[in-house]
Amino acid sequence: MTPEGFLSAVADKIEELNGRPTTGQRCWEAIRRYQQEPEERNRELLRDAYLAVPAHRRIYVLGDMDLQDRPLRILLTNLGEAVDGDGPVVTADMHQESLDYFRRGDEGVAREQERRTVQYADDPSGPGQAAVISHQTVYPQGWPEALGLFALRNDYPAQIAFAGETYPSVLHGYWALSTADTADRRLIQEAPSGREAQDLGGRAVQRADWPAIRLAAMGGLLRAKFTQHPELAEILLSTGDATISYTGFSDSPFWRDVPDSCGRNWMGRLLELVRSELLAKQSLGAHPDPGGPTVAGKSTSSQI
Secondary structure, three states: OOHHHHHHHHHHHHHHHOOOOOHHHHHHHHHHHHHHOOOHHHHHHHHHHHHHOOHHHHHHOOOOOOOOOHHHHHHHOOOOOEHHHOOOEOOHHHHHHHHHHHHHHHHHHHHHHHHHHHHOOOOOOOOOOOOEEEOOOOOOOOOOOOOOHHHHOOOOOOOEEEOOEEEOOHHHHHHHHHEOOHHHHHHHHOOOOHHHHHHHHHHOOEOOOHHHHHHHHHHHHHHHHHHHOHHHHHHHHOOOOOOEEEOOOOOOOOOOOOHHHOOOOHHHHHHHHHHHHHHHHHHHOOOOOOOOOEEOOEEHHHHO
């Protein structure tokens, strides 16, 4: 590393952060140009582009850990001259071998792109909608009458029937189902609000299998909420194909989206899953079971 190389590397990082080509990328552009038109003027441009790469990074510019940048250095050395002054004397065959090296690389990239086109045939062809952020919001005067994205929240009061019981909200159902004691379950089920149900559930003794089944339980509760309330389903469907980021401060990072990838955002993922099921029901005639997915022919809700 030299002072000049360090400053060049900093300049490259600035270019990268601004979405502009780095010296390495410009070097590859010069390689492509010379491949298409192997004329001396393009070889000189290629030499300039190569030398613009920070000296300590040149051996990595081709991304080849075996040959490193030797094919490029050979190509940039004039016929009859020694590579780097003390290497092998370059011949026309060596120049051609270097060009063949780049051609084989291009062919390999093309084969890989073709393979991925087949393997990723179901990948969206373009960017999706901007992410939708579901914020936790407090309404001291009561929930608004006009529906909005707040209806996606688990504490939104939407009565649902699930696993043979009725719950005032998803949050009531989730924490009631988590408990090991029937008395605690009834107490949570009758809590005045979803957050009070959560507080009661957080203090109660959990059933032993809860960590293993809680995702299925939450998925079933959400499915019940949006299939039993068509007006709420429309709110969820209005998010299109957007990623749903479920944020807040009252739910654990397991359920919500937390900055710096510290949260798993399972609520957002399950909302996207239910959204897809609602769309499938509309377009394919599918009828998802409001009680939850099945295992070995039995509804998981009946097991809960």
